[in-house]
Amino acid sequence: MTKMLDDYALMSPLRYTNNWLKIGLVLFGILMGVSSGSPAVPFLIALCMGTATVVISKMPLKQYLKILSGPASFVILSVIVIAFFFGGGQELFGFNVLSYHLGVNVEGLEMAFLVFSRTLGGMTCLFFLALTTPMVELFAVLKKSKLPDSFIEISMMMYRYIFVFLEVALSIKYAQTVRLGYKDLRTSLNSLAMLASTLFLRSWEQGEKIFISMNARCYDGKMAFYEETRPLRAPETILALFYVVVVVFVWYITNGTGWMR
Amino acid sequence: MHISEGFLPGPWWWIWFAISIPVIFFGMYRMNKLISERRELLPLLAVAGAFIFVLSSLKLPSVTGSCSHPTGTGMAAILFGPAITAVLGTIVLLYQALFLAHGGFTTLGANVASMGIIGPVVAYVIYKAGMKANINFYVVVFLATAFADWATYVVTSIQLALAFPAEAGGAMASFQLFAGIFAMTQVPLAIMEGALTALVFKYIVQVKSDALVELKVITSETAEKLRGVVA
Structure with missing residues (x-):
């Protein structure tokens, strides 16, 4: 909770590369990974993106692995379920639990492996975007989209206030912790409720204050931001193109003979 | 309960997008109308969204040992209604994917359907019905949030079951499985979040009940009554 992915993105050397290139690569990777019928493509994508x-992007490896293992509990649980109960074919191993037979068979294991690889591929793509592109840059992209202004305004203001409130929440939490506010389940529930309600009232008051201060500065429903142009440079374009070609090639040979299959 | 990026295959992830997107657009339409009438609501909605995000990133004290986070959407639905919660929830889920590595892009549709739409709708229906039946406000809040969490987790299990039907028994059998396995963490978690939200509302009523009256969560008479009970 103390360090978010956005913090790394702000320090990333890739921060100043073209946003559209990064988003394009990430969407390409995610879609290729999800639509692939063989685990080879997602693993290749995961390897490249990782x-x-x-x-x-000079992300510390240890931190990166730690972030990757974040959703692990959900993924591992679900993958185990799939391995045990999905598909038919030859049974690899099995055992009896309380007169209930559990077994893993070939298709189930293959499916579990495929789902695992897709998740890994998708997550590395997502992290590539999250760890190289600060939200501030993505707002420029969001503004080009046809979404309603109020939606974009709210997301921008939300982004700003997430950090304000996180700081408030953290300092309250420290203060509560040193006063033994989290010593057991009962007190921690009580402390957390106090924290959340204070946070709510703070944010409520803050919301009223922002409106007044923004009105005083001629707010007309549209915040203007300075947008830097980020030109595409030759080396990164070539590298990206190379990556796309390799992934498409591997997709082509692992997913049968033709495009229209 | 976020479904991770890349977990849902083929047609399923875009089916869930097809279900969520109309609701999000309806929510945006409602929000636009509200904002054009009362412009001071825009910053308020923004801070409300930030509040949901921060709330959902706090760790709940856990019973089973694994750390768990509240969804916060049940509370948002009671405060702002389900249509606006759907929009705020979508932004929050997008930020969670980008900042905290919870959820993902292709599974955003499915996650919005379970956490941003169905959970809040359940919370809102229970809250409205409970208030009409004149049950104690805190009990209603507890029930609404807990059931919203359970609805969210049941929907997630359905989503997983439809995408990965079991060989014997089809989607129904795998639904029972996913639901059974996630019940271990989700049932106590929902009770914790219900209790937490009820407590949060208790503190808010004590400190500043006008905020709730202004949002039309409770009438001023109920607020008076609740404060009287506390004092």
Whole structure:
């Protein structure tokens, strides 16, 4: 909770590369990974994106692995369920629990492996975007979309206030912790409720204050931001193109003979 | 209960997008209308969204040992109604995917359907019905939030079951499985979040009940009564 992905993105050397290139690569990777019928493509994507994040974007490897293992509990539980109960074919191993037979068979294991690889591929793509592109840059992209202004305004203001409230929440939490506010379940529930209600009232008051202060500065429903242009440079374009070609090639040979299959 | 990026295959992730997007657009339409009438609501909605985000990133004291986070959407639904919660929830889920690595882009549709739409609708229906039946406000809040959490987790299990039907028994059998396995963490979690939200409302009523009256969560008479009971 103390360190978010956005913090790394602000320090990333890839921060100043073209936003559209990064978003395009990430969407390409995610879609290719999800639509692939063989685990090879998602693993390749995971490898490329992971390397790009750690080597080019200089993300500390240890922290990166820690972030990757975040959703692990959900993924591992679900993958185990799929391995045991999905598909038919030859049974690899099995055992009896309380007169109930549990077994893993070939198709189930293959499916579980595929789902695992897709999740890994998707997550590395997502992290590549999250760890190289600060939200501030993404707002420029969001503004180009046809979404209603109020939606974009709210997301921008929300982004700003997330950090304000996180700081408030953290300092309250420290203060409560040193006063033994989290010593057991009962007190921690009580402390957390106090924290959340204070936070709510703070944010309520803050909301009223922002309106007054923004009105005083001629707010007309549209915040204007300075947008820097980020030109595409030759090396990164070539690298990206190379990556796309390799992934498409592997997709082509692992997913049968033709496009229209 | 976020479904991770890349977990839902083929047609399923875009089916859930197809279900969520109309609701989000309806929510945006409602929100636009509200804001054009009362412009001072825009910053308020923004801070409300930030509040949901921060709330959902706090760790709940856990019973089973694994750390768990409240969804916060049940509370938002009671405060702002389900249509606006759907929009705020979508932004929050997007930020959670980008900042905290919870959820993802392709599974955003499915996650919005379970956490941003169905959970809040359940919370709102229970809250409205409970208030009409004149049950104690805090009990209603507890029930609404707890059931919203359970609805969220049941929907997530359905989503997983439809995408991965079991060989014997089809989607129904795998639904029972996913639901059964996630019940271990989700049932106590929902009770915790219900209790937490009820307590939060108790503190808010004590400190500043006008905020709730202004949002039309409770009438001023109920607020008076609740404060009287406390004092």
